[in-house]
Amino acid sequence: MKRKRRITAEQIAQRIVKKGKLPRHVAIIMDGNGRWAEKRGLPRAIGHKEGVTAVKRVVRAAARIELPYLTIFAFSRENWKRPRSEVSALMKLLEVTVRREIGELHENNVRLITTGRIDELSPRRKSALEEGVRQTAGNTGLVLNLVFNYSGRDDILRAVKRLVEEAATGRADADGIDEERFDASLMTADLPEPDLIVRTSGEMRISNFFLWQAAYAELYFTSTLWPDFEAKHLYEAIEEYQRRERRFGSVG
């Protein structure tokens, strides 16, 4: 009997690298941790813990293909609406994970950065993140952008307020505010726009993620729940991206 040979993640990795035209920046809306746990009759917090394992896998997979920027949306400002116990489990997981993993990230030349209102977190969570960012600041490999306590509308509103303040003090004027200037006022000022946005778990929405930044991102939705997401899923998303034609309003 002829058996169909399974393609390994490594084979897809080689294929997409060979093809070239890799995205510069992949952003992931990781979703489905809760449902992954509920399906197994487990508490949602276990789903989040498994979600961390998936993040580790994906960071390794991204580094393998020398992806320059990987963004992970881990907590939105709307997520504070969840039950207190779940919010505190997520906060704790953030702190513990960053403290535990930062050494390995550093050894692998990964530079950790964050996007979002980190200043609104408790001092312990905040300092865990800040220390991680400081420790890896000199690294030159994958930039891992952890998006925490972030919402797209808040990002835009904050940029508007900044520009209004600058205008009031004579450092900006209406004519000088173009897309580039606005971009530089966003929380993602130092990042290239995402080329590819992946959302897991079958939900087909942006949920207040990078609203401005996603203007011309390619969107990729998969029904895979985040804790089940593996290297090969990332590579499949990139392979799909490589098949797309980005026109930016122009003709093919």
Ligand code: IPE
């Ligand atoms: C994603 O999983 C993680 C966060 C948004 C914090 P969810 O917790 O949203 O999982 P579902 O969507 O309820 O399954």
Ligand code: IPE
């Ligand atoms: C989006 O997921 C936020 C993050 C992935 C951090 P949610 O699970 O919060 O989104 P909704 O509520 O289904 O839109």
Ligand code: MG
């Ligand atoms: Mg969700």
